[in-house]
Amino acid sequence: MEPSLLIQRDDAGRTLQGLRLIGDHDEESWSAAPGADAASAAAEAASWLKSRLAEGSSSSLGLLCLDPRGSLCHWVVAPSAGKGGGSLTRAAVRQARPAPWGDWPEPPARGDSRDQPGSATLDWRAAAVQPLALPAAETPAKAAGLVKRPSDDGQPPAGARTAALAVADLPIRALLDALDARGLAPQRVVAFEHAMAAAWDPAANTEQPDDDPLVTRDHSDTAVVIVEPNRRLHWVWSSSGALLAAGSSRMDPGALRDEPEAGSNGHARPSPAGRIAADWLAWSAQLGRSPGRVVCLFAHDAGTTEAAARLGRSIGQAWPGAAVDLFRVEDPVTATLQRLREQTAGGKPARVLPSSSTIDDLAARPGRAHRAMYRWAAAAMLLAAAALVVVGFQFRRGTDAARAEIDQLVGTQRERVAGVLVLATTEELKWHKLAAKAERDRLRATDPGQLNIQPVRPVLEAADQIAFAIIANPDAKLEQLAIRQPLITVVVSGDSTRAVEFVPSTLEGGTDMFDWLPGEITQRRGLYTTSISGNWKADLGREGDR
Secondary structure, three states, X not given: OOOEEEEEEOOOOOOEEEEEEEOOOOEEEEEOOOOOOHHHHHHHHHHHHHHHHHHOOOOOOOEEEEOOOOEEEEEEEOOOOOOOHHHHHHHHXXXXXXXXXXXXXXXXXXXXXXXXXXXXXXXXHHEEEEEEOOOOOOOHHHHOOOOOOOOOOOOOOOOXXXXXXXXXXXXXXXXXXXXXXXXXXXXXXXXXXXXXXHHHOHHHEOOOOOOOOOOOOOOOOEEEEEEOOOOEEEEEEEEOOEEEEEEEEEOOOOOOOOOOOXXXXXXXXXXXXXXXXXXXXXXXXXXXXXXXXXXXXXXXHHOOHHHHHHHHHHHHHHOOOOEEEEEEEXXXXXXXXXXXXXXXXXXXXXXXXXXXXXXXXXXXXXXHHHHHHHHHHHHHHHHHHHHHHHHHHHHHHHHHHHHHHHHHHHHHHHHHHHHHOOOOOHHHHHHHHHHHHHHHHHHHHHOHHHHOOXXXXXXXXXXXXXXXXXXXXXXXXXEEEEEOOOEEEEEEEEOOHHHHHOHHHHHHHHOOOEEEOOOEEEEXXXXXXXXXXXXXXXXXXXXXXX
């Protein structure tokens, strides 16, 4: 199994301080030189990691986990919690006005219960922001017993407040770039809060199937509390291994020691359980749910056993109804990562990180594979452009050849026409016209029928006669008049049969240029129409010049 890598940073998460390479049976560490800048520290760390992986049994890197320094879990207003909601939430956070405490206008005063060490200087716009989505079947409205219109994926509606985890990622990005330059890329990039939720939540254990009737599994929410030797306390809420909320605080130096309850100033020492209960009450009001089980891990150097037991009892009293499990381990951070590396008898992981337990901004950072893809895409586009240039050049050559062939054919036809026809001047054309007219007159005098020249009909006079004949009948309306040779057609309409039945006789009496044929009356949609045709009389017109 590929080793896991824990990144150690300063309290603000801005400087890389060390690496811890955790394998199945051993652990190696590296520390940055004091005063080293981010680029040199990342390069040195990547070189050390490359050499250690080359000496080990595995040359690849599995899980890259960030320590709980420089992180903040807070509420933000999400534009959308559906598909693509993570990207929209990150964009909304980065576009908001700069405030180190999310939607708080300024950092809390010293000693405030909201004080989280290392987070007061965290700028959300310069951090990797990961929304923490609730499980689809456990929305806050459903958990609180409220009636709510269901959405497509069970997420809160647009514009709702959602929890988000912000992690200062400047040294992480520098380290990922240095690892990518050396051919190393982690399989997963998660925050330590994700690892805590997946490692210690009993419902995240995949070794026992859910459909086993002989095994009872607790699917209630779990709270995991880790106390480090430096008096830092970290807690997470999880549901089946998926992170719901997280927090961090610094404890009083004597909170885990067998000392009197009062401090040196005579006042009562603040209990870590009270701080935890206050934070959990705030998150419970927002989520509409609460953990039913609490798992507490104490480092051996964090305090005495009696003080740890006293803290466990205090948590149980502050959060009644929840089962509290107390464990003392050598190093809670190492124990957490080692627990994620446990495997079943069949060689499968005993606990699987959910798909949502990934910092998308860091996991999707472009690397060598992306740059290679861009290079190949650019090369393919260049080849396609070169092919288009060659094809265009061939088309251009073909066009030039076709144009030359057309010019040659036109020139040949002109030569042939010029060899047959004789180009004449204007005076010659006039002479030819007069000669043609004289020849026509001669032919007309000898045999007029041979020329087949039709007489010119008095069209305008005929149209006037037909118009006056139709106007004489006020109930009739002229619809169409078509004068052709040798046939003429008149179409007249009226509202009754009487209006159109006398039109033929009117045309017979009112015109003397046509031999009219009998007409026929038709009816359509209450309108009566008659169409009358006639032939020009043979003795009309005169012969005109053609």
